Amino acid sequence: MMVDCMEKMKSQTWQRGWLLPVQGGGVPINISGRAYSGLNPFMLLMYSAIKGYKVPVFMTFNQVQKLDSHVLKGEKSFPVLYFQPLYKDEFGNKVDIEDINKMSEEEKSRLTYIPLVKVNNVFNIEQTNLAETKPDLYAKIMDRFKPQQFSVTEGMYENDKLDALVANNLWVCPIKADKTSAQAYYHPGDDYIVVPEKAQFRKGESSVDTYISGQEYYGTMLHEMAHSTGHPSRLNRLENGHFGSPKYAREELIAELTSAFVASALGFDTRLSSNSACYLNSWIDALKEEPRFIMSVLPAVGKASDMIIAHIDSIKIGMGERPTAAFDFLSLPMDNVPFKNVGIVRGSTGEFNLRASIGDTHLGMKPVSETEARIYASLKDPEEKRLYQSELCKKVFAPELERLNTTVNKQTCHMAV
Numbered sequence: 001m002m003v004d005c006m007e008k009m010k011s012q013t014w015q016r017g018w019l020l021p022v023q024g025g026g027v028p029i030n031i032s033g034r035a036y037s038g039l040n041p042f043m044l045l046m047y048s049a050i051k052g053y054k055v056p057v058f059m060t061f062n063q064v065q066k067l068d069s070h071v072l073k074g075e076k077s078f079p080v081l082y083f084q085p086l087y088k089d090e091f092g093n094k095v096d097i098e099d100i101n102k103m104s105e106e107e108k109s110r111l112t113y114i115p116l117v118k119v120n121n122v123f124n125i126e127q128t129n130l131a132e133t134k135p136d137l138y139a140k141i142m143d144r145f146k147p148q149q150f151s152v153t154e155g156m157y158e159n160d161k162l163d164a165l166v167a168n169n170l171w172v173c174p175i176k177a178d179k180t181s182a183q184a185y186y187h188p189g190d191d192y193i194v195v196p197e198k199a200q201f202r203k204g205e206s207s208v209d210t211y212i213s214g215q216e217y218y219g220t221m222l223h224e225m226a227h228s229t230g231h232p233s234r235l236n237r238l239e240n241g242h243f244g245s246p247k248y249a250r251e252e253l254i255a256e257l258t259s260a261f262v263a264s265a266l267g268f269d270t271r272l273s274s275n276s277a278c279y280l281n282s283w284i285d286a287l288k289e290e291p292r293f294i295m296s297v298l299p300a301v302g303k304a305s306d307m308i309i310a311h312i313d314s315i316k317i318g319m320g321e322r323p324t325a326a327f328d329f330l331s332l333p334m335d336n337v338p339f340k341n342v343g344i345v346r347g348s349t350g351e352f353n354l355r356a357s358i359g360d361t362h363l364g365m366k367p368v369s370e371t372e373a374r375i376y377a378s379l380k381d382p383e384e385k386r387l388y389q390s391e392l393c394k395k396v397f398a399p400e401l402e403r404l405n406t407t408v409n410k411q412t413c414h415m416a417v
Contacts, residue, residue, distance in 0.1 A: 001046050002294060006284050009272055017219075017269040018260035020045050024147045025267025027309070027324060028056035031063050031125070039298030040080050041305070042261050047078055048124060055145040058122035059130075069133040077121035086114040098377065101343045144322075156202060156214030157268060161315045162221065170311060173228050175221065184220045186227040188238055193224045212269075219259050219270025222308065226258035227251070229304040237300055249279045253297055258304040265309060265324050342389045344373045356393045363397045 028044035048056040087095040131138040174192045184195040201217040230237030239247045256276040263270040286293045313323035340357045352373035355365040379385040
């Protein structure tokens with residue numbers, strides 16, 4: 001997909017961006033509302049646009065079945081990659097996370113951590129009959145990604161969130177408007193961004209051209225913001241490399257894809273920057289010769305995008321709007337709550353405490369009885385343990401779940417992707 005898209009962008013007649021915008025913006029999520037991470041968001045968004053799906057919402061085969069639905073005949077899945085940690089002791093034996101929770105820091109230090117790449121095959125909701133079997137849920141999803149309404153007669157495209165971020169100095173480094181500058185750039189040494197004034201981006205004679213030129217202004221700003229996330233005090237990604245070098249080209253691709261992804265999440269398109277256009281051939285060659293190259297780029301894009309979207313979402317919340325990375329159960333029954341990082345920890349005085357998370361929200365640590373703790377520890381069958389821990393978490397964290405649901409319903413729950 002990446003190679004095909006880049007080949008098309010080399011064409012003189014190519015007028016679009018990175019094939020990313022889907023309806024009214026938003027990030028790819030699974031049916032429970034959790035946003036994907038790592039290299040998956042960009043690929044899922046590109047896949048949705050190429051296939052013409054209205055929304056970037058996906059389900060595994062089992063999730064489709066649990067909602068009493070089925071995958072339409074002839075539809076094929078798309079792979080989602082994730083890391084599953086594997087721990088081994090000094091003798092090479094596998095160690096379960098439950099046993100690790102009981103270890104001392106010294107014992108943990110002797111373990112070997114191996115990140116295993118796993119695959120989940122997913123289907124877009126439009127590849128299923130969900131619209132027929134769960135019309136209310138389907139309508140709610142479609143409403144969440146409802147296209148933005150605008151008129152091109154209003155002049156250049158405006159994004160009040162990005163405007164507020166600059167005007168109130170809310171980004172990680174200063175963003176300076178300079179009408180004397182012919183180009184935008186990030187200065188890593190002094191850690192600031194320079195962008196020409198918005199009026200300097202105006203071009204074309206039609207109202208459509210004028211409107212699109214506003215999108216290019218914000219896309220350029222996002223490109224430089226992406227570079228600034230790599231500063232040593234942040235993601236520590238920037239490496240010394242002269243213009244045209246492989247290191248410089250890789251960083252340019254990260255910034256370009258981050259700009260495209262964030263712009264799409266906000267509901268607008270962005271064009272390929274002139275600097276990045278110079279690297280199309282080298283990117284295509286790199287992807288053809290070493291496809292795993294993209295696996296070193298897209299996780300960096302994900303981290304940079306997360307940082308930018310988190311800042312934008314804080315502004316959205318202040319404006320009373322739904323965050324881009326909002327968490328939403330999408331009306332799933334409570335037995336499908338996706339608990340994570342579940343474990344029972346014994347305290348220094350012998351008491352037992354249950355910990356758990358939902359998405360990136362930590363529910364905290366709360367006491368459980370010794371009987372509940374021992375039942376949990378005795379279960380060996382993975383499915384039995386999953387069901388037990390789910391019921392235990394729902395009971396112990398009932399107040400926290402209620403507050404979380406209330407917050408989501410008010411569209412003010414802020415979750416980092």
